[in-house]
Amino acid sequence: MSDTQAPGYHVPEQEETNYLHAQPGLMSWLMSIDHKRIGVMYLIAVFLTFALGGFLALAVRLELIAPGETIMTAETYNRVFTLHGLVMVFLFIIPGIPAALGNFVLPLMLGAKDVAFPRLNRASFHIYVVGTIMALWTTLEGGVDTGWTFYTPYSSTTSTPVVMMTMSAFVLGFSSIFTGLNFIVTTHKMRAPGLTWDRLPLFVWAIYATSIIQVMATPVLGITLLLLAMERIMGIGIFDPALGGDPVLFQHFFWFYSHPAVYIMILPGMGVMSELVTTFSRKRIFGYRAIALSSIAIAVISFLVWGHHMFVSGQSAYAGMVFSFLTFFVAIPSAIKIINWSTTLYKGSISFDAPMLWALSFLILFTIGGLTGLPLGTIGTDIHLHDTYFVVAHFHYVMMGGTVMALFGGIHYWWPKMFGRMYSETPARVAAVLVFIGFNVTFFPQFIMGSQGMPRRYYDYTADSGYEPYHVASTVGSWILLLGMLIMGLNLLSSLKKGAKASANPWGARSLEWVTQSPPIEHNFHEIPTVTQDPYEFPLEGSQKKASEGMDVTA
Amino acid sequence: MSSIIAHKHAHFFHSADQEASSAKLGIWLFLVTEVLLFSGLFVGYTVIKTLHPEMWKVASAQLDWVLGSVNTIVLISSSWTVALAVRAAQTNVKGENNAKIGVLLIITILCALGFLGIKYMEYSHKIHDGLLWGTKYFNHPDAIAALKAGVKSTFGLEVTALSDASFLETLKAHAAAGTEQAQHLIHHYASTVTYKDTLMTVEQGHLFFGIYFLLTGLHGIHVVIGMSLLIWIYVGSVKGRYYRDYYTPVEVGGLYWHLVDLIWIYLFPLLYLV
Numbered sequence: 001m002s003d004t005q006a007p008g009y010h011v012p013e014q015e016e017t018n019y020l021h022a023q024p025g026l027m028s029w030l031m032s033i034d035h036k037r038i039g040v041m042y043l044i045a046v047f048l049t050f051a052l053g054g055f056l057a058l059a060v061r062l063e064l065i066a067p068g069e070t071i072m073t074a075e076t077y078n079r080v081f082t083l084h085g086l087v088m089v090f091l092f093i094i095p096g097i098p099a100a101l102g103n104f105v106l107p108l109m110l111g112a113k114d115v116a117f118p119r120l121n122r123a124s125f126h127i128y129v130v131g132t133i134m135a136l137w138t139t140l141e142g143g144v145d146t147g148w149t150f151y152t153p154y155s156s157t158t159s160t161p162v163v164m165m166t167m168s169a170f171v172l173g174f175s176s177i178f179t180g181l182n183f184i185v186t187t188h189k190m191r192a193p194g195l196t197w198d199r200l201p202l203f204v205w206a207i208y209a210t211s212i213i214q215v216m217a218t219p220v221l222g223i224t225l226l227l228l229a230m231e232r233i234m235g236i237g238i239f240d241p242a243l244g245g246d247p248v249l250f251q252h253f254f255w256f257y258s259h260p261a262v263y264i265m266i267l268p269g270m271g272v273m274s275e276l277v278t279t280f281s282r283k284r285i286f287g288y289r290a291i292a293l294s295s296i297a298i299a300v301i302s303f304l305v306w307g308h309h310m311f312v313s314g315q316s317a318y319a320g321m322v323f324s325f326l327t328f329f330v331a332i333p334s335a336i337k338i339i340n341w342s343t344t345l346y347k348g349s350i351s352f353d354a355p356m357l358w359a360l361s362f363l364i365l366f367t368i369g370g371l372t373g374l375p376l377g378t379i380g381t382d383i384h385l386h387d388t389y390f391v392v393a394h395f396h397y398v399m400m401g402g403t404v405m406a407l408f409g410g411i412h413y414w415w416p417k418m419f420g421r422m423y424s425e426t427p428a429r430v431a432a433v434l435v436f437i438g439f440n441v442t443f444f445p446q447f448i449m450g451s452q453g454m455p456r457r458y459y460d461y462t463a464d465s466g467y468e469p470y471h472v473a474s475t476v477g478s479w480i481l482l483l484g485m486l487i488m489g490l491n492l493l494s495s496l497k498k499g500a501k502a503s504a505n506p507w508g509a510r511s512l513e514w515v516t517q518s519p520p521i522e523h524n525f526h527e528i529p530t531v532t533q534d535p536y537e538f539p540l541e542g543s544q545k546k547a548s549e550g551m552d553v554t555a
Numbered sequence: 556m557s558s559i560i561a562h563k564h565a566h567f568f569h570s571a572d573q574e575a576s577s578a579k580l581g582i583w584l585f586l587v588t589e590v591l592l593f594s595g596l597f598v599g600y601t602v603i604k605t606l607h608p609e610m611w612k613v614a615s616a617q618l619d620w621v622l623g624s625v626n627t628i629v630l631i632s633s634s635w636t637v638a639l640a641v642r643a644a645q646t647n648v649k650g651e652n653n654a655k656i657g658v659l660l661i662i663t664i665l666c667a668l669g670f671l672g673i674k675y676m677e678y679s680h681k682i683h684d685g686l687l688w689g690t691k692y693f694n695h696p697d698a699i700a701a702l703k704a705g706v707k708s709t710f711g712l713e714v715t716a717l718s719d720a721s722f723l724e725t726l727k728a729h730a731a732a733g734t735e736q737a738q739h740l741i742h743h744y745a746s747t748v749t750y751k752d753t754l755m756t757v758e759q760g761h762l763f764f765g766i767y768f769l770l771t772g773l774h775g776i777h778v779v780i781g782m783s784l785l786i787w788i789y790v791g792s793v794k795g796r797y798y799r800d801y802y803t804p805v806e807v808g809g810l811y812w813h814l815v816d817l818i819w820i821y822l823f824p825l826l827y828l829v
Binding site: 112113114116117118120177181182184185188189190215216217218219220222223224227230234235236237238243244245246249252253523528 | 565566567568569573576577580581584585587588589591592593594595596598599602603606607610688689690691758759761762765766769
């Protein structure tokens with residue numbers, strides 16, 4: 001840990017009242033319009049939903065450790081994996097990085113005092129809480145058993161509380177839209193003087209691209225879920241072949257949102273990656289413009305690939321070919337990022353602090369996840385792999401191996417800024433390594449059994465199918481994951497009381513959030529800084545140039 | 556009252572200009588989400604129309620294009636008055652335009668109410684005729700069974716052939732008592748007979764009306780939201796909140812109202828004329 005707080009820098013000698021203590025009481029938090037407090041509340045919320053979704057995943061894994069009924073019935077199993085998917089997607093990973101880290105960091109990075117619409121930001125959080133309560137309410141009604149994809153006609157006929165769950169996702173959509181809209185406007189209108197577009201931190205670029213998708217795709221999910229609810233309530237028949245409708249239309253609608261949505265999930269993680277890789281290799285980011293523009297390219301192309309979820313649905317072979325081509329096409333911007341990050345590491349002065357370990361995990365796991373996406377985007381191989389554990393493994397390598405690793409890396413990276421305390425380095429590194437090992441033990445066997453034909457979402461498999469050893473390995477891996485997560489969580493929590501005080505810029509990073517004290521004062525900056533260089537002006541090897549040099553502060 | 560209340564921009568903006576341009580970008584982005592929300596229904600419209608072109612032709616002919624046209628004119632006029640209100644706010648220096656802004660907003664709100672009134676007439680007519688969605692559609696077996704059961708329990712008559720027009724006369728004779736339920740049944744039976752030659756032969760006419768009610772219903776909800784916004788803005792305008800240097804709420808509300816209008820301008824030809 002290097003402290004690079006430079007003399008003459010406008011971080012006050014005497015620590016001033018920070019945002020955590022600006023006003024006392026629970027209500028001052030719940031009704032706060034401070035983007036930092038909202039970010040922290042989102043962070044707590046996504047920790048809780050991640051724990052819930054994680055325990056559901058552990059239950060699924062435990063059930064599959066042996067053939068036959070292990071801990072739950074098939075009906076319960078369907079509800080458990082459905083809730084796992086819904087919680088992880090809608091309650092955890094979509095708000096995860098943008099709403100928790102993004103809310104906290106983005107205005108600071110822009111040198112702004114808050115987001116453009118602070119009350120809308122608060123509304124976003126309140127709506128998120130309402131949507132979460134609605135989603136969890138369905139478990140009191142017995143739980144939904146459709147899978148998180150809500151495919152018709154099963155979802156329009158099952159007796160489980162689908163309407164409540166779809167309305168929950170509908171409500172959560174508003175929360176997502178409000179956050180995205182806020183960030184787009186904030187990025188356009190609230191940048192500090194001198195902070196031109198080509199000086200924006202890459203995290204901001206990534207959140208900006210994410211916000212575009214949130215704003216453009218989420219309304220389509222909204223109308224899709226509304227139509228599904230109307231199908232159940234009114235019986236309009238638009239998805240019901242018996243009434244003259246088309247069930248595949250639902251799949252088109254659903255994936256028109258949900259494919260861009262996986263980029264809502266991964267793009268912010270890529271943004272965190274860009275910050276971590278460059279800070280912890282102490283080297284200027286390689287290919288700034290390529291990384292920035294590839295985020296926008298992903299946002300645009302992601303809208304054109306939804307049909308690759310439907311190669312076996314009976315869509316036309318011609319459409320299948322086009323979607324297959326576009327799927328390969330969308331892989332290019334992701335590859336550009338991976339290559340640029342790797343090149344940034346090359347001959348960098350790499351320090352293996354905990355955030356960097358998470359970042360390196362991302363680099364390895366996301367690469368595996370990305371490359372295994374290609375056989376799924378190829379029509380011929382997809383017909384074999386469709387709806388198998390290969391897809392489950394691919395998805396988790398990208399989402400958990402990608403986004404979750406970046407989220408944890410980002411949490412460790414910005415933890416000192418958020419709470420003014422340093423966590424213990426050793427347990428943090430142990431946790432990162434354990435999670436990396438546990439993750440691979442859990443999910444790598446799923447590639448193998450998937451390619452051998454083990455279908456996803458199945459409750460059972462026969463003893464002579466040969467899948468059992470893979471399932472056992474996968475379940476044991478989930479326990480290693482649990483152990484790693486527990487160590488990480490306890491380490492972070494205990495740092496709040498026992499951690500060493502963090503300086504304004506413990507990592508020697510160069511973007512604007514490190515210019516203010518840790519934790520920041522309520523209005524972020526006393527004077528809005530004027531920016532004169534890009535956020536990755538890292539010193540060359542051996543140079544003593546400090547982080548804050550080259551950044552003026554004007555009154 | 557012809558004075559103004561000076562606006563002070565929020566502390567996290569460095570200027571009123573920054574605040575105003577943020578609000579404008581924000582509402583435009585929100586309008587994008589609105590368009591995309593409706594786009595899903597437009598796609599549903601296209602798919603169902605393509606799957607059942609004959610049904611669509613017959614079913615859509617049941618809409619009243621005269622009422623639809625009147626409503627189009629009403630909404631376009633309201634868009635014009637709200638645009639004039641924005642202009643009046645932009646040129647309001649010392650509050651001399653306060654009353655003008657208020658009157659223009661009131662006219663806009665009255666237009667919205669008029670639109671909803673006409674929509675209510677159209678809806679009631681469709682409901683009476685059983686031109687509804689799914690199993691509620693008048694020729695759906697469930698709906699016909701309900702009609703027969705209703706005739707039997709109210710008049711004690713067995714319906715044998717639905718197409719029998721003389722049966723209607725019998726019903727009318729029985730309905731001398733004229734209870735509301737009896738009137739309703741007769742009306743329903745009459746429309747069943749009327750539509751026998753046209754809609755009865757078209758299967759899945761309910762799909763058209765399902766989409767009709769979803770599109771116009773969702774649009775109607777937006778009219779109500781827009782109207783509420785305009786009422787709130789009207790209250791502010793009476794107090795003199797909007798003037799040359801600060802007219803963001805009038806402009807934002809006006810843009811929202813234009814969108815409500817614009818969506819109807821697409822709905823009207825797509826549903827009533829095509």
